Amino acid sequence: MQVAPGGGTTVQDHVALAEIELCGDLIIAASAAEDRLSLESIDEVLRVAEERGAPGPF
Numbered sequence: 001m002q003v004a005p006g007g008g009t010t011v012q013d014h015v016a017l018a019e020i021e022l023c024g025d026l027i028i029a030a031s032a033a034e035d036r037l038s039l040e041s042i043d044e045v046l047r048v049a050e051e052r053g054a055p056g057p058f
Contacts, residue, residue, distance in 0.1 A: 022045075022047075026042065029042075
């Protein structure tokens with residue numbers, strides 16, 4: 001975690017920000033779906049295949 005110099009209150013945690021972004025993406029996908037998301041759909045939203053180095057559907 002990095003704290004801004006000069007006594008500022010800005011804190012940046014890149015891992016936490018990435019997790020928040022993924023959670024937001026998942027919430028948006030779930031709210032747009034007519035039914036429950038499949039495991040494959042969740043993996044696609046969370047870009048699991050990209051993280052594993054496997055070719056994705058894109």
